Amino acid sequence: MSEYRRLDVSEVGDVTVIRFRDHKIVEDINIQELAQEMFQLIEKDRRGKILLNFSSVNFLSSAALGKLITLDKKVKAGGGTLKLSNIKPEIFEVFAITKLNRLFDIKEEEADALAAF
Numbered sequence: 001m002s003e004y005r006r007l008d009v010s011e012v013g014d015v016t017v018i019r020f021r022d023h024k025i026v027e028d029i030n031i032q033e034l035a036q037e038m039f040q041l042i043e044k045d046r047r048g049k050i051l052l053n054f055s056s057v058n059f060l061s062s063a064a065l066g067k068l069i070t071l072d073k074k075v076k077a078g079g080g081t082l083k084l085s086n087i088k089p090e091i092f093e094v095f096a097i098t099k100l101n102r103l104f105d106i107k108e109e110e111a112d113a114l115a116a117f
Contacts, residue, residue, distance in 0.1 A: 004037045005021070005033060005037070006020065006021055006022060006030065006033050006034040006037055007019070007020060007021065007034070007037050007038070008020075008021060009041065012051075012114055013114075014048075014049055014117075015049040015050075015051055015114055015117055016041060016047040016049060016050050016051070017051045017053060017110070017114075018038065018041070018050065018051065018052050018053065019053045019055065019056060020034070020052075020053075020054065020056055020057050021056070022034070022056075022057070023056055023057060023058045023059070024057075024058060024059040025057060025059065025060050025061060025064040026059060026060075026061040026063075026064070028063060031061065031063050031064050031067060034064070034067065035067040035070070035071070038067070038071050039070075039071065039074060042071070042074045042075055042078060042080070043074065046078070047080070048075075048078065048079065048080035048081065049080060049081050049117050050071075050075055050080065050081070050082045050083070051082075051083050051084075051085060051110065051113050051114065051117075052068075052082070052083070052084045052085070053085050053086050053110050053113075054084060054085065054086050054087045054088070054091065055085075055086035055110075057087075057088070057091065058088065058091075059091070060091050060094065065094070065095075065098065065100065068084075068100075068104070069100070069103070072103065072104065081105075081117060082104070082105070083104075083105045083106070083107060083113040083116060083117070084104050084105070084106045084107070084113070085106070085107045085108065085109060085110045085112065085113040086108075086109065086110055087106060092106070
């Protein structure tokens with residue numbers, strides 16, 4: 001799906017798997033674009049089961065975390081499910097410090113996350 005600049009989107013069964021193209025998600029303009037693309041999947045395309053695979057992400061800003069929280073709310077409001085996978089230890093530490101590891105359903109590997117839907 002080449003309609004996305006910041007995301008690689010694929011389907012595994014009825015789950016939409018999103019991989020990030022950027023290794024560092026820090027610049028506001030990129031975060032806005034990224035969020036817009038993710039929100040479109042929920043609002044326009046009506047995707048209900050979303051898996052965010054962070055395997056290519058080495059750094060994530062707090063602004064990006066804010067967009068993930070908004071995405072989670074949008075998915076849940078639509079009756080959907082959001083899971084995260086393949087988060088590197090240094091990024092997971094940020095989720096733990098901010099207690100976002102309690103908000104998000106985070107699995108170690110993509111296969112584990114897919115099996116949990």
